[in-house]
Structures are given as C-alpha cells and as structure tokens.
Amino acid sequence: MQAWHVHHTGEPREVMRLAESEPPVPGEGQVLLKVRAASVNFPDALLCRGEYQVRPPLPFTPGVEVCGTTEDGRRVIATCALPHGGFAEYALADAAGLLPAPEALDDAQAAALLIAYQTGWFGLHRRAGLRAGETLLVHAAAGGVGSAAVQLGKAAGARVVGVVGGPAKAEAARRLGCDLVIDRHSDDVVAAVKEYTGGKGADVVYDPVGGEAYTQSTKCVAFEGRIVVVGFSSGTIPSPALGHVLVKNYSVLGLHWGLYAARSPKTVLECHDRLTALVEEGAVTPLISERVPLTAAADAVQRVADGTTTGRVCVLPAAAGEALGAADGVTA
Structure with missing residues (x-):
C-alpha cells in the first residue's frame, strides 16, 4: 500500500x-x-x-x-x-x-x-452550557474547528459572532450562518463585539486560537460569561490573569475531548447520536x-x-x- x-x-x-x-x-x-x-x-x-x-x-x-x-x-x-x-x-x-x-x-x-463536532458539542454544551438566545463568539470561524462550532451554535439557537482573517474567510463564515462576521485584519474585534451586544459582551467564547484571540476574549466576555479554551493554533499559549477573571466574574473552561473518549466513552456515543440527528435534520454539514x-x-x-x-x-x-x-x- x-x-x-x-x-x-x-x-x-x-x-x-x-x-x-x-x-x-x-x-x-x-x-x-x-x-x-x-x-x-x-x-x-x-x-x-x-x-x-x-x-x-x-x-x-x-x-x-x-x-x-x-x-x-x-x-x-x-x-x-x-x-x-x-x-x-x-x-x-x-x-x-x-x-x-x-x-x-x-x-x-x-x-x-468526528473530532471537530464532538469537540464543539462537548465544549459548547457540556462545558459552557450554551443557551438559546445567548451570544456565542467563535474565533477562526471559517476553519475546520471554528466552522463546526458556528453550525452547532446556530443549531442551539445562539446568535453567533465569527472572527476570521481576511475577506475570503469572512465570506465563508457568512455562508455558514454567522450573524456577525469580524475580520481581525481590518476590524477592532473587542469594539465590534461590544457594539453588537449593546456593551454586554459575548456570553460564550469558543477559542481554538489562543494568543491575541484569548486576550481579546477577556476584554469582551459578558458578566458570567464562559471562555472555552480548545487549542492554540496561533502557537502562543496564554497565561490567564486570575485577578481579571475574579474582577469581571467570568469562567475559563478547558476542553480536551480525548479525555471523554478515554474516561467516559458512553458520552461520546451519546454525542454521536445527537450529531447524527442534527446531520439528518440538515442543521450541520x-x-x-x-x-x-x-x-x-x-x-x-x-x-x-x-x-x-x-x-x-x-x-x-x-x-x-x-x-x-x-x-x-x-x-x-
């Protein structure tokens, strides 16, 4: 072979x-x-x-x-x-x-x-408890991991803000269904999120990027918001300022999907059933x-x-x- x-x-x-x-x-x-x-x-x-x-x-x-x-x-x-x-x-x-x-x-x-949608499901639902009507901010929204989170967020009834890099990726994010698309190359991410949410900020942030994306997230996360740390595609692993977490009253949640496969395989099977149902409904592709x-x-x-x-x-x-x-x- x-x-x-x-x-x-x-x-x-x-x-x-x-x-x-x-x-x-x-x-x-x-x-x-x-x-x-x-x-x-x-x-x-x-x-x-x-x-x-x-x-x-x-x-x-x-x-x-x-x-x-x-x-x-x-x-x-x-x-x-x-x-x-x-x-x-x-x-x-x-x-x-x-x-x-x-x-x-x-x-x-x-x-x-498998990987992106299972990660998205566990991150948004099991870790962050995303609710219908909340605002979800997705970094790298046009990428493989981000696009899955966008679709799952829309399927859950959230308003989805997608952050991308460049016009081509912005157009892809719009076609995915993002309610607002922010081009980090030309837009002020923090200002755009605050304007869209009337100053409240994003209820849930899905971050597979790390680095500057994480820093931006801490500046535009809502009261009792949740930042889900999925990965560090930027190559920079941020160090959370715990004093800032305390003062702004938000949560930083880690998501390592592989641990569920190893320690709770039943939940992986249940998630696959839910994802398959969403596929059959046409909610995610x-x-x-x-x-x-x-x-x-x-x-x-x-x-x-x-x-x-x-x-x-x-x-x-x-x-x-x-x-x-x-x-x-x-x-x-």
Whole structure:
C-alpha cells in the first residue's frame, strides 16, 4: 500500500514522505480500516513537528481522523491508532471507538464530523452550557474547528459572532450562518463585539486560537460569561490573569475531548447520536473546502498548519482523480 511516513520531526511538507509499505497488522482490540477519506487536522501538523501531546514512535503515519471500511464491510468513522494514521490506504483504529458514518454524509464529510463536532458539542454544551438566545463568539470561524462550532451554535439557537482573517474567510463564515462576521485584519474585534451586544459582551467564547484571540476574549466576555479554551493554533499559549477573571466574574473552561473518549466513552456515543440527528435534520454539514488525492497530503497538512485553508481539507486515498479539488462551493 501507499502511505505517508514521518522519519524525523519538522514542517509537514519537509518531513512527510510517501512510500510503499505493508498494510499495518491490528493489535489486540484494534481493527484494520480501508481508508475512504482522511480529514486533515491541525494536530497532524503538530505531530509532524513533534509538538503534540501524543508523540508516536518514529517513523509514523499521520492522519488522526478517517472515514473507512472495516473488513466486514461497515462504513465507519474513527480516530486512528497511531503510529498507523489515516494518510495511507489502510489505517488502524481501536474497535471500541468505531462510530457508524451517517448515511447523509459523503466520505469526506463523514471523516470531518468526528473530532471537530464532538469537540464543539462537548465544549459548547457540556462545558459552557450554551443557551438559546445567548451570544456565542467563535474565533477562526471559517476553519475546520471554528466552522463546526458556528453550525452547532446556530443549531442551539445562539446568535453567533465569527472572527476570521481576511475577506475570503469572512465570506465563508457568512455562508455558514454567522450573524456577525469580524475580520481581525481590518476590524477592532473587542469594539465590534461590544457594539453588537449593546456593551454586554459575548456570553460564550469558543477559542481554538489562543494568543491575541484569548486576550481579546477577556476584554469582551459578558458578566458570567464562559471562555472555552480548545487549542492554540496561533502557537502562543496564554497565561490567564486570575485577578481579571475574579474582577469581571467570568469562567475559563478547558476542553480536551480525548479525555471523554478515554474516561467516559458512553458520552461520546451519546454525542454521536445527537450529531447524527442534527446531520439528518440538515442543521450541520461539515464544510469541505477541498478533496485531494493521497499524493497531495503533505501539501494539505502544511497549508492547514499555515492557516491558509477554509473549512476542512480531506484526503481521498482511493480516489482515481474524480470529485477532487474545490468542493461544497468553497475554495481555500
């Protein structure tokens, strides 16, 4: 089979190498999946750089999220069991973590449903307790993680403010349904949020960026507001000023979805049922900006790392050139 391998850490485009190798052999409790589609996630870039919280032994195949077919013919979505990730024709996954792929989604959309939408659901509902009528501020609203939060916020009845970087991403955020779109390159984020909310601020902030985005959030979060810390795509991990948290009376909530999969797998299954229902209702559909062949995986991971993509880029290992390129009416 063909698979991408990382033999030493660095920038994805420099360290990922495509080569022929034998299909991986499942260990105890694992299953072999024929990869139908692999969604490119920011953690794939962190894995290549050696900066992710999980560090698989070298060499490894990146690709943390896939839609695949089991040996008994089931179409499923799963997180991959590293070091045998999804940027390959075959990958491994834990049997206990397999989830049925929603029939209403194609392979690329199904591959993009798991991590971002589960993270969004747990962050917005279980951690922040988002309520209908509240204002939700989403940073990087046109990205893979942010676009999921936008759709879930709208489905929950919230007013959604999306922060993006640049006109193309602003247009994507509008199409996703944001009630207000703020371009951080040209707009004053704090002033815009305060104006939109009549000075109250955002009830819930969803932050996968960190750095300056987090600082802005603390300046425009509402009384009894909740900031959900999802990640640090900016590369800067902020240090919360607890005196400010006390004086303004807001909460800072961490969200590590992987802990639910490890410690409360039942809640992950319940969440998948709810997400599947939202898919069937048409309330959420993963935003796929590109579908690319396996040979383009390294470039795709690098572009996601550089923050130049919109929505999700998906790798289709089995594609023979059909249905590739821009998709879902959005380009990167």
